[in-house]
Amino acid sequence: MQEYKLFINGEWVDSSTGETFDDINPATLEMIAKLQKASQDDVQRAVDSAHDAFEAWSTTPAPGRGKILFRAARILEERKEDLARLMTVEMGKILKETRGDVQEAIDMTYYAAGEGRRLLGETTTSELHDKFCMTVRRPVGVVGLITPWNFPLAIPAWKIMPALISGNTIVFKPASDTPLLSIELVKILAEVGLPEGVLNMVMGEGSTVGSAIVHNKGIRAISFTGSVETGKWILGEAGKDMRRVSLEMGGKNPIIVMDDADLDLAIDGVLWGAFGTTGQRCTAASRVIVNERILPEFQKRLIERTKKLRLGSGLDESTDVGPVINNSQLNKVAKYVSIGKEEGAKLVLGGRAVKPLPGYFFEPTIFSDVSPDMRIAQEEIFGPVLSLISAKDLDEAIDIANSVIYGLSSSIYTKDIKNAFRAIEKIEAGITYINAPTIGAEIHLPFGGVKATGNGTREAGTTAIEEFTEIKAVYFDYSGKLQKAQIDVEQEEE
């Protein structure tokens, strides 16, 4: 059994705890690797190494940093199929999706590499003569990156690549359920010449390793994707030392289906949005808000199509839905099914854990007659459970869409331009799709949400650089005399 160490200062080193944890294939329950658990001291070693590397890395011209990223992107491309297969074995989602996950990392790596020739600031005018004004971007310093298990390569790349191109050095903790893709990514970056100490990886539990990152004052900014509870806690803890935090947390993402929608298209979208990745996406569609006039027909056709989804090993190309990640997620999904029944929603499909293989499988599940205030319509389940909610018109559908604490992704199926623009204007979310499901964000657009989904920051897109840089305003006075802003300004003649 392969045992993996921590990556500190350019080397794979033993953790100081002597303890390990297991990496399990969620479809078969086979153990695939052992990972060393870091201690608080190990985190400190990683932070020290990132500090030592900062001066040289942050002063390397950004296009030079970009060259390293371009090389990494090419290797990711060459190894795409192997990485996708490894990801399916470790995380469970089907090959089509793990290939997409790797592709998302490739896209982000190229995009960030190209950003090395931009990192744009602004030049602007001055109120005074012979004075030049501009903004420049500076790296934040040592940053702490904490990533989830559902996108084992894409989300690490969303964070690592923009942080690197911006000149930061990194202490990175991947999710304990899926560290292997992060290990591969670290190996690739080392192979293409990332200097030692620039990227350090520590593994282990959130309560020890994550907490040590959050509390380490040497880390200037933290970027976290995960649960609302953990995100709130991080914001509070890091806030005590006024350190930057960017959070991307859950969703209870709605798809609104209007009575003028193309129903087949909407059903295709709902199936993909709700049951893709076994519902384990922040962006997964977990509520479908359907116009009451078409609800019976929609429900009938949706159930027929959902019944055809095949559960099984993600390595089998004919599988549609893989396992959930672990036993505690399986129990959580089962618990929400019980809650839904107790609340009086009607279980119209699925609802049970099943065993096509020894692992953690749960049937695609649909509840009808869900009222918007039920817990299954309010709380993030992060599994293959969909709630159907009836709405009499668009206004009511939007009110229902907005009635949750979250605001990440959203969607509307309609052929009416007015409905589409009303949804864009009124739905409280960071992302709105028209005639497409809630999942499938592209890396060159901002990703993130409103309300409890985050703290206002956005990842990816041009905002990726904002997340990892400080802006400095520069005033360059070449008049050779003291000029006072606001005071020495020429007044217009009355």
Ligand code: UN1
């Ligand atoms: C997530 O679930 O945390 O838009 C990220 C999507 C993917 C990213 C999901 N590109 O569904």
